[in-house]
Amino acid sequence: MKHTGVWALAETHGGKLRDVSFELLARGRALADQLGCELVSVVMAEPMPQEELQELIARGADRVLAVEGEALGDFIAETHSNVLCGLIGERRPEVVLAAATFNGRTLLPHAAMRLHAGLTADCTGLAIDPDTRDLIQTRPAIGGNILATIKSPNHRPQMATVRPKSTRPLPRDAARTGEVERVAFRPQWLDGRVRKIGERADQQDEANIQETDVVVAGGRGMKKAEHFAMLRELAGHLHGVVGASRDAVDRGWAVYPRQVGLSGKTVTPKLYVAVGISGAIQHLAGMKTADVIMAINADEDAPIFQVADFGIVGDLFEVLPLLNDRLAQEGNP
Amino acid sequence: MNILVPIKQVPETSNVKMDPSTGTMIRDGVESIVNPLDLYAIETANQLKERHGGKVTVLTMGPPSAHKALREAIAMGCDDAVLLTDRAFAGADTWATAYVLARAIERIGGYDLILCGERATDGDTGQVGPNIAAALNIPLATYVSGIESVDTGRGEMSVWRMTEHGYEQLLLPLPALLTVVKEISFPRLPTLRGKQRARASEIPAWGAGDLGAEADKIGLKGSPTRVVKIESPKVTRGGTVVKAADGPEQAVDQLVAFLRGRDLV
Ligand SMILES: Cc1cc2nc3c(=O)[nH]c(=O)nc-3n(C[C@H](O)[C@H](O)[C@H](O)COP(=O)(O)OP(=O)(O)OC[C@H]3O[C@@H](n4cnc5c(N)ncnc54)[C@H](O)[C@@H]3O)c2cc1C
Ligand SMILES: Nc1ncnc2c1ncn2[C@@H]1O[C@H](COP(=O)(O)O)[C@@H](O)[C@H]1O
Numbered sequence: 209m210k211h212t213g214v215w216a217l218a219e220t221h222g223g224k225l226r227d228v229s230f231e232l233l234a235r236g237r238a239l240a241d242q243l244g245c246e247l248v249s250v251v252m253a254e255p256m257p258q259e260e261l262q263e264l265i266a267r268g269a270d271r272v273l274a275v276e277g278e279a280l281g282d283f284i285a286e287t288h289s290n291v292l293c294g295l296i297g298e299r300r301p302e303v304v305l306a307a308a309t310f311n312g313r314t315l316l317p318h319a320a321m322r323l324h325a326g327l328t329a330d331c332t333g334l335a336i337d338p339d340t341r342d343l344i345q346t347r348p349a350i351g352g353n354i355l356a357t358i359k360s361p362n363h364r365p366q367m368a369t370v371r372p373k374s375t376r377p378l379p380r381d382a383a384r385t386g387e388v389e390r391v392a393f394r395p396q397w398l399d400g401r402v403r404k405i406g407e408r409a410d411q412q413d414e415a416n417i418q419e420t421d422v423v424v425a426g427g428r429g430m431k432k433a434e435h436f437a438m439l440r441e442l443a444g445h446l447h448g449v450v451g452a453s454r455d456a457v458d459r460g461w462a463v464y465p466r467q468v469g470l471s472g473k474t475v476t477p478k479l480y481v482a483v484g485i486s487g488a489i490q491h492l493a494g495m496k497t498a499d500v501i502m503a504i505n506a507d508e509d510a511p512i513f514q515v516a517d518f519g520i521v522g523d524l525f526e527v528l529p530l531l532n533d534r535l536a537q538e539g540n541p
Numbered sequence: 542m543n544i545l546v547p548i549k550q551v552p553e554t555s556n557v558k559m560d561p562s563t564g565t566m567i568r569d570g571v572e573s574i575v576n577p578l579d580l581y582a583i584e585t586a587n588q589l590k591e592r593h594g595g596k597v598t599v600l601t602m603g604p605p606s607a608h609k610a611l612r613e614a615i616a617m618g619c620d621d622a623v624l625l626t627d628r629a630f631a632g633a634d635t636w637a638t639a640y641v642l643a644r645a646i647e648r649i650g651g652y653d654l655i656l657c658g659e660r661a662t663d664g665d666t667g668q669v670g671p672n673i674a675a676a677l678n679i680p681l682a683t684y685v686s687g688i689e690s691v692d693t694g695r696g697e698m699s700v701w702r703m704t705e706h707g708y709e710q711l712l713l714p715l716p717a718l719l720t721v722v723k724e725i726s727f728p729r730l731p732t733l734r735g736k737q738r739a740r741a742s743e744i745p746a747w748g749a750g751d752l753g754a755e756a757d758k759i760g761l762k763g764s765p766t767r768v769v770k771i772e773s774p775k776v777t778r779g780g781t782v783v784k785a786a787d788g789p790e791q792a793v794d795q796l797v798a799f800l801r802g803r804d805l806v
Contacts (some may be wrong), residue, residue: 221706226705285674285682285683286681289675310684310703317666317667317671318674318675320636321636321639321675321676324765326634326636326764326765327636329667330666349664349665354771354772355771355772356768356771357770357771359766359769363765401680402717403711404710404712405710405711405712406709407704407707407708407710408707409706416705416706445806464724470662471577471578471723478805501780513782516778516782518795518799519781520783520792520796521782521786522792526789527789530790530793531793531797534793534797535797538806
């Protein structure tokens, strides 16, 4: 049986689809059209309402393959991997995509190992080679210093995790049609070894620097934890989330999940604002692929200005309040 | 508690230089270091050993010179080391790397816990940890930011793991594999005594034959993925830079106009 079909794994949280699921469908749609095959949205979750699954069709899927079971409510790598490997073995897709989220970057390598499939992490570009049907995957590596193009010519399925926010979801099209296929959870898929026994929210808020369009980041130049209030205000005006350099995190001004850079997170927002951040290579590694970069720094030789689309050389304690006032007047709430 | 820590030797990337004509990294004169994110795994392993007894064994797959990384880990307090080196391992992607590491781990045996770094700073994939757990069919927790408790009697531990929404707590039976993030510990520096021990340590080197590794699962041949092109993206953007000293209000006006032009406000 030959491998056919593009699969995009949907992610859910608290019984709702997460936006990355729709971004992935936009990627998958382009590939499926090029390959002339079906785009399947794979949902592994606790039972979901029909409207929620129908939404995946409105966002580009031809088919929704929903495996539902109470055991899938929590993300347990082994159980999810059993389901995914089981379905892939039966249906043999050509391409399998997941979001490069904590869970996607756990599940896909687990499954790829068992399937002896090629897996490329955190891709920012995907295309199809029309002659070989190979998935052409591009991704930044070595701290963003290189862009590598990777293929898996002799192995199927071809698997990739895709960086969140590296593409936009397709507009919702309620007229699209497709089939919702529900598959009952099979007892042999359950791996009861690991159990989730608790959770707690990020101390600051629910927002995530990897899944927002705007990141407003502060560094050592902010001088004090209290001054981060100015960044939160700016982030409010720009509908963004506050991030930080390692220096700021090490000083306890922001929590580690907000750290941008080599030993923190890589972000690709539409707008990255660096305030009081020098732009060390390890910091740049995490943000230089942002669409637009803006910097405020007192030192005109700070390396951050080399990657900035717009920079202000000046004292942030003078510039930030002015900027916040201006945006408040503009009616950016 | 016997703990295994797979570590990787990576090029020091804080001052990477690219060859503009070939688009590849200039490796000459680039120092090799222990993957910075593996230091947290080493430290966590040493702390667990101090609390619960046992020993820590580090292992790496790499060129013969990678013994340096292992010695550094010994200098930080690890007990034993194993080097996995063979020409036939060259060109391995994460699949073939994990296969070799898993075979070596089976050969070492008798472990309660495997600790990996979150990802290696050269490849940036973070795949090898979950790959190894799958190959060994042992429980996995990724992005672990804290260890809540260890019950060696019951043979289980509970850990906190990062998610997009905060943290979740998982209970895992041992042996298990964790990939750990920076938040979990603060790596100590090598000690003088540790350095002496590191220098004196005998480090066994195992090749494909020692592991009974299948030829079509190692090195380039065993790797499903192929890097077909490497290019260096343009770094400088040559944007507009204005000085607040020439009038802060004006600078902010220009900035707001710029943002409006890009539809960002
Ligand atoms: C292995 C390794 C991994 C690393 N990983 C990361 C990582 O993930 N993320 C990360 O960020 N770093 C990382 N680093 C650290 C990195 O090298 C830098 O030390 C760090 O990014 C510096 O943070 P900063 O820009 O906040 O501080 P600094 O470099 O001290 O910069 C502060 C800036 O604020 C400016 N400033 C001061 N006062 C004002 C003012 N009143 N108004 C305007 N500007 C002002 C200064 O001009 C200066 O440019 C890593 C380092 C190593 C070795
Ligand atoms: N060649 C290797 N030898 C030993 N451990 C490795 C090797 N490559 C990766 N690892 C381990 O796997 C983790 C993730 O690496 P990677 O998947 O390459 O990003 C690292 O932090 C190490 O703990």
